[in-house]
Amino acid sequence: MTVYIAREASKLWRKVCVETSVELQLLAEKWKLLLTGLLFQYIHGLAARGVHYLHRPGPTLQDLGYMILPELGRERGYISESLFTFVFLSFVLWTFHPFVYHSKRFYTVLLWWRILAFLVASQLLRIITFYSTQLPGPNYHCREGSKLARLPPPESIAEVLLINFPHGVIYGCGDLIFSSHMIFTLVFVRTYHKYGSKRYTVNLVVFLIDKKLPEMPDRSTGSQPMLPLNIKEKDGKPREENLKLLNGNSVDTADWRQRMQVNGTHGDDGNHVHSESAVNGVNR
Structure with missing residues (x-):
């Protein structure tokens, strides 16, 4: 201790x-x-x-505010x-x-x-x-x-x-x-x-998404899931490459991160870590 x-x-x-x-x-x-x-x-x-x-x-001038909410009084000032x-x-x-x-x-x-x-x-x-x-x-x-x-x-x-x-x-x-x-x-x-x-509030929402959504069963019926939850390395492909495939585009992750920083979507180091974790599907 x-x-x-x-x-x-x-x-x-x-x-x-x-x-x-x-x-x-x-x-x-x-x-x-x-x-x-x-x-x-x-x-x-x-x-x-x-x-x-x-x-x-x-x-003393008449005031609607004093009529609705009376004054506290001299002894409660x-x-x-x-x-x-x-x-x-x-x-x-x-x-x-x-x-x-x-x-x-x-x-x-x-x-x-x-x-x-x-x-x-x-x-x-x-x-x-x-x-x-x-x-x-x-x-x-x-x-x-x-x-x-x-x-x-x-x-x-x-x-x-x-x-x-x-x-x-x-x-x-x-x-x-x-x-x-x-x-x-x-x-x-x-x-x-x-x-x-x-x-x-933002940290709480990201925490709930990171903790609760991976535990939910996959309800997608042959369609692409709405969120890339647990993106694991398969077939020797890195995690970020799998993310590109799930999103259906070839946007560079580094460019994406740069745009996030320019737009100011995360204001501090703590939010930055949570933002990357939520996108990359990292399970802690």
Whole structure:
């Protein structure tokens, strides 16, 4: 047991070292873009604080969403922030899983580069909208009578530039034409759906095809089977040549593999192995 743990720990350490080396090379190429995206998050926070100075409380506007899904209430306001914090932190941790797991479909640096690009575009549109149209905030701290509904004029430039986190982020007013929390959540969910859930779904389907179909009886009645399941070497012919005969063409397997790579049908090494196995009918 101790030997097994030591061997697996050694493999994990080598995996982390290799991934770190590759990611550092990508970071050296993309650090300016990543830094720009991070700096824009600060600019977005400054813009949200600036519109808070312009906010004026007023009657709560009628909203169909609040009628269908009533508000949680003042005493349950922590549920929303807790849920968003869980989504945010779990997604950040998930983006670093290629450092540990062998099956990967993306590089962490490139993924965050794309995420920040989408966030910058969305937040820029958000800044334009809430400065163009300022509505009274529906939150309890933004309503008439609350001390946080209006910010006193700043006494210095430092007061504007220094954002009180997390108080200044949670208790903002006047920037709710569409929510910043919703922007982050939608971008994170869409990213996971594209680079996470589909990978597991594809691997599961390929696994079932590879494991279950070879065990099924051949139901072809003299006709060519739909899938080349168990292609064995017969009459001295190699496996790939038999595959050509079953498919009824003479397409070169190397050319086929090259087209698969160009078309991007497999995004990582794990999917590549499963794809070749499913086509070549390799039984494991």
